[in-house]
Amino acid sequence: MFAPHTPSEREEMLKVIGVSSIDDLFRDVPENFRYPQLNLPPALTEMEVVAELNEIAMNNLPASEMPCFLGAGAYRHYIPAAVDALLQRGEFFTAYTPYQPEVSQGTLQAIFEYQTLITALTGMDVANASHYDGATAAAEAVIMAYHNFRGKRTQAVVSPSLHPQYRQVIRTYTQGYSGFSIVGDELAATEPLTGPDTLLAKINENTAIVIVQYPDFFGRIYDYTQIAAAAHAAGALFCVAVNPIALGLLKPPSEFGADIVVGEGQPLGIPLSYGGPYLGILAARKEYVRKLAGRLVGETIDADGKRAYVLTLTAREQHIRREKATSNICTNQGLMALASTIYLSLLGKTGLRQVAELCYHKAHYAAAQISKIPGFQVYSDTPFFHEFIVQCPAPVEEINDFLFEEGILGGYDLSQDYPSLPNAMLVAVTELTGKEDIHALCKALEEFHA
């Protein structure tokens, strides 16, 4: 399809190779397995495939076409037009990992700028070139802690209000580490809404790492100073999973004493795209730089003394250290890291703060309006950012079905992950949520109750 040879060129090339047909090139393939008949639909032209994909896409209902209150780890934010315009430059998206620095300075400098932006947001000293997503970054943080203590500490304390999928991925990633256990998140079944203080009793001399989320999965903002101190007193590492938009407003986790910061970078200029590709944020204090998974870009000079960038500390990585590497990760999320770098450059100091404040104010307005509706109660023991729990008079599934009939995508049904929260809805509000969307939601909820 995209191969340019003419028949005569193919003949000429076969002659140079010294074989008479293409088939001669595949003689090493066992004959009884050669040339299977693939049962696939016949090829489509570009015109046909566009029509087909258009039809498939039309079978979806985009969240942009109705008021949407879904968040729970993936958020709708406004993405300035310049982000995608720049991403579509072939020089960026059709290049590969910058192994050859002399012809990859564009990618390298962009990653270097990304690393700087992440350190600025999180207050950490170093950030890697990015990870697959927030969940895998959290899992890598656990493995990093395991290796930091040479396998001698065999327990991770994980908050029940860390994103359920992050907790699942941590379990998957650590199943090969025999004797390693995860504690704390069993509270998700019994005391899902418990605060960080409950975790203090779980921390001991065997704890390698303590992980909490900020704002947590329920949108709540806690001061983690005490739990960080407890982790450090036990000699463990303290890790915070963040929402980068919230860090436009809230003080960075470094101020609580975080050693490692992970997070989902999707809110920084990356579309929802049904869950991926997203962006894993992984940053740490400088003493852990040699234990950090993934690629790192460093500044240096070229033969003429000119400033230049290059992949550095590669001796940690799998292509050199093989089975002794810090991680098996090879690539990063290059283009997604670039998207967030462009996004943050456009918004800058004032823009990010403005977006964070809009999220905050609209969410609080929504919470206040919903709490006025009889039968609905907003969980309000702690400050929150742009997501909050609504205790409903009926199962969330029922309410969401009703909302959908009214043209609204309701919030996330927490009972899917927290069976002891049967009627709890997690409502997310961003700068894209209009006042009229909030009013439409409230009106529908009132009607549901009536």
Place this chain on the structure above:
Amino acid sequence: MPEPTIFELSSPGRTGVTFPTSDVPESPLPVDFLRSDLPLPEMSEVDVVRHFTRLSKLNYSIDQGIYPLGSCTMKYNPRVNEMVARFSGFTQTHPLQPLETVQGNLYLMYLLQEWLKEIGGFAGVTLQPAAGAQGELTGILIMRAYHVDRGDTRRTRILIPDSAHGTNPASSAMSGYEVINIPTDPRGNIDLNFLQSVCDDRVAGIMITNPNTLGLFDQNIIPVIQAVHRVGGLVYGDGANLNALLGIARPGDLGIDIMHFNLHKTFATPHGGGGPGSGPVGVAASLVDFLPGPIVSMVEEGDEDIPPFFGFVQPAKSIGRVKSFFGHFGMMVRAFTYIAMHGPEGLRKVAENAVLNANYLLARLRNTYHVPYDRICMHEFVLEGRWKEVPEIIALDISKRLMDYGIHPPTNYFPLIVHDALMIEPTETESKDSLDYFVDAMEKIAFEARTHPEWLKEAPHQTPVRRVDEVKAAKELVLCCQPIDRE
């Protein structure tokens, strides 16, 4: 002049985007939690666009020319894939929306699973893994879960040929296995005698790449697979080199039990300057219960009037989730489009042309460069980047000099079993003219190595920066821009 960083371009008071003022009354901010400063750059939109446009011009990319980076399959990325992946029906769907509202996405994922099963010869596929390396980890965890489920806990070893990608041993170690290296025989195949000598009931499995990283189809593949199966081990296939086998042979038919696909190599989704990749994993029937969940399934079959309904299922003995949500959906749309545009014959043509191109380059270069394992190759091959008569020249010098001819260098110093390896993979999308240009440059460089070795040693000369000081970067370790002046 080096391109300034975004922090150097920053000027207080600028912004590249403004947002409307709040349409709701403001609430008091949580004063105890507010940050005191936000050290981000301040730039106008035009500053930002120009900066990143200038940066882009410092890159080499497939759009500019041949990118023969061995094992990376740097083929042309069709523009139509970019267009369709940006349809709002795809980009604007939230991963937690009700299933009724995302039937298009699920249909696409379901068909892609079916197509990958068909192309690879597998009984089940997960689309969740984010990249090849994560596919490997997924595969080895499946292997582990399979043995544990059978109560077979003695198996502690994974066999890995010495030509393997570094991710193979790293993924095995992350899954708690000991790695046993298997040497390569003089023909470039897995050393069968050695393999048989280490095959016992401690072996959980083997990870093989076929064609291997020498670009050769392993002539011992069937006896290798049989030897591992005989002792109860499983065979993992690294799908990095699947481009050579599309419509030529199905790894599952050969006896491979688990394999990851690289959508960003074989199915032309863009490499993006190092990601996002996408690494779906296919497995044999005995392993489908161990796949990570959730997996898309047709939960209600349709009929003439009602379309089928798609949903998610959790495999019975799943290793668990390896990633949030469902994988790199945006990459799935692109790979789907690519496969749909090729059909069965088109995919076979991809492999044929990729192998034709590699053999053509090999035939034209073997008189100038030493080929350590010289036989008909598949989609790539490995040369030695050194000559006895000019001992000071190494593969790195050849690579850097290629840049002066406007060509991205091949992979160098890999595989580790070849001295000064230059691993060359042209892919099927290069024309004969482009291949000839590459050969001419390689021949000129071989000549220059003898007449003007300093041209190679000091190369590159024509690139945005000259050879960079990697030692200084690692020693002095500057990983962030200069902090902004915080007055």
